[in-house]
Amino acid sequence: MAARASADDxxxxxxxxxxxxxxxxxxxxxxxxxxAFAELMKPKPKSLSTHKNMDSRSAxxxxxxxxxLRPYTVxxxxxxxxxxxxxxxKFVVINDLFPKATVHLLILPRDSKKNVLRGQDAFExxxxxxxxxxxxxKVRIMVAAExxxxxxxxxxxxxxxxxxxxxxxxxxxxxxxxxxxxxxMSGTHANPSMNHLHIHVxxxxxxxxxMKKTNHYQSFTTDFFIxxxxxxxxxxxxxxxxxxxxxxxxCWRCGKNFGNKMAKLKDHLEEEFEEWKRE
Amino acid sequence: MAARASADDxxxxxxxxxxxxxxxxxxxxxxxxxxAFAELMKPKPKSLSTHKNMDSRSAxxxxxxxxxLRPYTVxxxxxxxxxxxxxxxKFVVINDLFPKATVHLLILPRDSKKNVLRGQDAFExxxxxxxxxxxxxKVRIMVAAExxxxxxxxxxxxxxxxxxxxxxxxxxxxxxxxxxxxxxMSGTHANPSMNHLHIHVxxxxxxxxxMKKTNHYQSFTTDFFIxxxxxxxxxxxxxxxxxxxxxxxxCWRCGKNFGNKMAKLKDHLEEEFEEWKRE
DNA sequence: TATTCCGATAGTGAC
DNA sequence: GTCACTATCGGAATGAG
Numbered sequence: 016m017a018a019r020a021s022a023d024d025x026x027x028x029x030x031x032x033x034x035x036x037x038x039x040x041x042x043x044x045x046x047x048x049x050x051a052f053a054e055l056m057k058p059k060p061k062s063l064s065t066h067k068n069m070d071s072r073s074a075x076x077x078x079x080x081x082x083x084l085r086p087y088t089v090x091x092x093x094x095x096x097x098x099x100x101x102x103x104x105k106f107v108v109i110n111d112l113f114p115k116a117t118v119h120l121l122i123l124p125r126d127s128k129k130n131v132l133r134g135q136d137a138f139e140x141x142x143x144x145x146x147x148x149x150x151x152x153k154v155r156i157m158v159a160a161e162x163x164x165x166x167x168x169x170x171x172x173x174x175x176x177x178x179x180x181x182x183x184x185x186x187x188x189x190x191x192x193x194x195x196x197x198x199x200m201s202g203t204h205a206n207p208s209m210n211h212l213h214i215h216v217x218x219x220x221x222x223x224x225x226m227k228k229t230n231h232y233q234s235f236t237t238d239f240f241i242x243x244x245x246x247x248x249x250x251x252x253x254x255x256x257x258x259x260x261x262x263x264x265x266c267w268r269c270g271k272n273f274g275n276k277m278a279k280l281k282d283h284l285e286e287e288f289e290e291w292k293r294e
Numbered sequence: 295m296a297a298r299a300s301a302d303d304x305x306x307x308x309x310x311x312x313x314x315x316x317x318x319x320x321x322x323x324x325x326x327x328x329x330a331f332a333e334l335m336k337p338k339p340k341s342l343s344t345h346k347n348m349d350s351r352s353a354x355x356x357x358x359x360x361x362x363l364r365p366y367t368v369x370x371x372x373x374x375x376x377x378x379x380x381x382x383x384k385f386v387v388i389n390d391l392f393p394k395a396t397v398h399l400l401i402l403p404r405d406s407k408k409n410v411l412r413g414q415d416a417f418e419x420x421x422x423x424x425x426x427x428x429x430x431x432k433v434r435i436m437v438a439a440e441x442x443x444x445x446x447x448x449x450x451x452x453x454x455x456x457x458x459x460x461x462x463x464x465x466x467x468x469x470x471x472x473x474x475x476x477x478x479m480s481g482t483h484a485n486p487s488m489n490h491l492h493i494h495v496x497x498x499x500x501x502x503x504x505m506k507k508t509n510h511y512q513s514f515t516t517d518f519f520i521x522x523x524x525x526x527x528x529x530x531x532x533x534x535x536x537x538x539x540x541x542x543x544x545c546w547r548c549g550k551n552f553g554n555k556m557a558k559l560k561d562h563l564e565e566e567f568e569e570w571k572r573e
Numbered sequence: 574t575a576t577t578c579c580g581a582t583a584g585t586g587a588c
Numbered sequence: 589g590t591c592a593c594t595a596t597c598g599g600a601a602t603g604a605g
Contacts, residue, residue, distance in 0.1 A: 066592080080587050083590065113591070208590045225591095229581080234589050260589075278580065359602055362575060392576070487575045504576095508596085513574050539574075557595060575602100582597070587590105 073098050073112060084211035088125045100157070106150045108157075111215070113225040115235060117288075118161045118199075119217040122150055130212040134203035135255050137212055138246040147214060151201050151243050154216045159195035162218055167192070169292045193294070202242040204234055205257035214243065221267055222288040229277050233260040236267050352377050352391060363490035367404045379436070385429050387436075390494070392504040394514060396567075397440045397478075398496040401429055409491040413482035414534050416491055417525040426493060430480050430522050433495045438474035441497055446471070448571045472573070481521040483513055484536035493522065500546055501567040508556050512539040515546050 066074060072094050076083045087094065087109055091102040094109070100120060101108040111119040124130045124147065129137045138144040167173045176192030179185065201216040221232060234240060241254055248255060264273045264280050268287045273280040351373050355362045366373065366388055370381035373388070379399060380387040390398040403409045403426065408416045417423040446452045455471030458464065480495040500511060513519060520533055527534060543552045543559050547566045552559040 077591065078587055081590065082588075204589050206589050210590095230589055239589065257589080275581065356576065357602060360575070362602095483574055485574050489575095506576095509574055518574065536574080554596070577602085578600090580598085583595085585593085585595105587592090 069112065070095050070098060077112070081208060081210045084121075084123055084209050084213055088123050088127070088130060088211060101154075105146060108150070108154055111217075114217070114223050115226050115231055116217040116220050116223055117165065118158045119215065119223070120154055120158060122147065122154055122214040122216060124212055131210060132212060133205075133207060134212065134214075134241060134246065135205070135248055135252075138248075141247070144246055148243065151214060151216065155196060155199050155201060158199045158216050158218065162195040162198060163192070166292045171293060200235075200240075200242065202240050202245070205239045205241055205254045215240075219267060220284075220288050220291055222284050226281070226284070227277070229262075229264060229275060230260060232264055232277070232280065236265065237261055348391065349374050349377060356391070360487060360489045363400075363402055363488050363492055367402050367406070367409060367490060380433075384425060387429070387433055390496075393496070393502050394505050394510055395496040395499050395502055396444065397437045398494065398502070399433055399437060401426065401433055401493040401495060403491055410489060411491060412484075412486060413491060413493075413520060413525065414484070414527055414531075417527075420526075423525055427522065430493060430495065434475060434478050434480060437478045437495050437497060441474040441477060442471070445571045450572055479514075479519075479521065481519050481524070484518045484520055484533040494519075498546060499563075499567050499570055501563050505560070505563070506556070508541075508543060508554060509539060511543055511556070511559065515544065516540055 066077070076086050079085065087099065087107045091099045091107040097110070098112075099107060099109050105125055107123045107125060109121050109123065111121050124137075124143075126143070129140070129143055138147070163173070167177070170193045172193035175190040179189050198218050198220070199216065200219050201214060203212070203214055207213070215235070217235070221235060226232060237260060238254060239257060239260060241248070262275055264275065264277070265271070266273065266280070266283060266287065268291060271283070273283065355365050358364065366378065366386045370378045370386040376389070377391075378386060378388050384404055386402045386404060388400050388402065390400050403416075403422070405422070408419070408422055417426070442452070446456070449472045451472035454469040458468050477497050477499070478495065479498050480493060482491070482493055486492070494514070496514070500514060505511060516539060517533060518536060518539060520527070541554055543554070543556070544550070545552065545559070545562060545566065547570060550562070552562065
C-alpha cells in the first residue's frame, strides 16, 4: 500500500454517525413520553441536495457526466485526502461521492485500455482480474477497519475486545471482536452508468442519506450487483446483457418485501441499521 | 335577479388583475432593457397552495369531499358575498373556489330531486332545462360584465367605448365596445367529480393559477365539456357515458398541440392571454 | 373529470 | 444501473381536539 493508505483517512462526506452532543440530546428526547400529534406533524428529515457539502475539486467531476470517474484515474493527486483514500500505478481508491452505505469505497483501475470496459469484459483477462482481486482484498480490510472505527462502540460483539484494550496491562492477545469483514461486499454493477470501471466495496447496511431511489437499492441487493468472486462470468451468464431490475425491494436483513415503497423501506432500513450495528 | 345580483360583486379569490400601483411599476420595468440572464434565472411564480387565502366558511366545504357543493344549495346565506354572487328560490350562483379562467362562476340548482343528477339526466326534463337556461342567460351577462370591468382597460376594441365614456358631454349612444359575451362559455362536465349539479359559466381564456393539471384543461376544451346549448342530449350521444380524455392538449386559441406537457402549455396560455385581452 | 399531499416515474442536461 | 432538476403520473385521504 502506498501513501495515504490508512483506514483512518476514510472519511465519508455524508457520515451518518451523529456527533456526541446530538446523540445525548436525542436520547433525552426518547425518554420523554411521545406526543402522538407532534410525532405525526414533525417534518420528515429533508432530502438535502447532496452536492452542497462537497470539496470543490470533487464537485467538479460531476460536470463530466458519465465520465466523472476519469479525473480520479488520471490525476488522483489533485484530490483531497478525504476523497482519494489510496493510489498507486495501477489503482485509485476513492470514497464514493454518493455513498449508498455507511462505508462505500470505489476501486478505479487506471489502465485506460481496461477501465473503459464493463466488468463482464474487463475481467475476462485473468491477469487483470488477479490484480484487481489483490487490491480488493486490501480494500475490504480497509472498509472493515473503518466500520470498526465508526460502529465498534455500539457493537455487543466488540465488548470483550474493548475491555481488553482498556485493561492495564493490555493483554498480549486481544479477543477478536466483531468480524466486520463479513459485513463487507464487493462487486460491479451489471449495467453501470459511469463509463469507467469501478469496483464497489461497501458495507452491506444500505444505510445512507444518498440511498434515495429504488434503483439505488436494487443495484446492490439483486443479482445486478455482480460480486467479485463471481468473475470471470460464465459464457451463458444472463447478466452479460442485463435487462431490468426486479421491481420489488426486499430488506437485505429481514427479507421483508417493500414493493416499490422506497419511503417505507428507508424508514425500515433506519431501524435495521440500529439493530445491525448493535450486533 | 335578487339580492346581491350585481356584477360588481363578482370577486374572484384568485384575481389575476394586479392593483393599479403594481401595474404602473410593471410598466416602468417593461420599458427597461431586459437582462436576459436575470430573465432566465428568475424564479417561476410559485404554485401557491390555493386553500390558504380562502374565507373560512368556503374552506369548510372542501371537507365534504364530493358533497362540497351541497352547503351552498342549502344555506347560501351563510357564505360571504365574495363567494355567493346570487341566490333565489331555485338557484345559487357562486364563484368557483378554484376558478379555471379569469372569470368562472357556477350555477347550482337548489332542487334536491334534480341536483343529484348529472346534466345528461337532469336536463331531460324540459321545464327544468328551461329554468336553467334562463338563469344561464343572466349569468353569462354577469360574466361578460365582469370581463369588461377587469380587462376592458387592455382591450383595443374598447377604445371608442372608453373615449365616449370619458367625453363631455357623454354621448346619448355609446359605441358598443368589445363583445365580451362571445368570450363566455357555459356547460357541464360529462363526468363530474362533485355530486351536485353545477353549470360552469366561464371566460374561455383558461388563464388561472388554479389551471394546473391536464384534466383541468381537457375538461373545458374537449367535448367532455357539454355546452348548455347541446342539451337535451341525443339518445345516442356518446357522452352519456364518457370514457377517457384525449391525451393531447390543444391550445384553444391557436390550435397548437402540446401533448401532455402542461408546464409548456401554461407558459403558452400566459402569452395567449396577454394577446387575447388586448384584442 | 373537487383538491392536496406524497411518492413513483420519466426525461433532460451536465459534457 | 452517475446526479439533479423538473414535471408528469398515480394513489389515498378528505387530516387533532
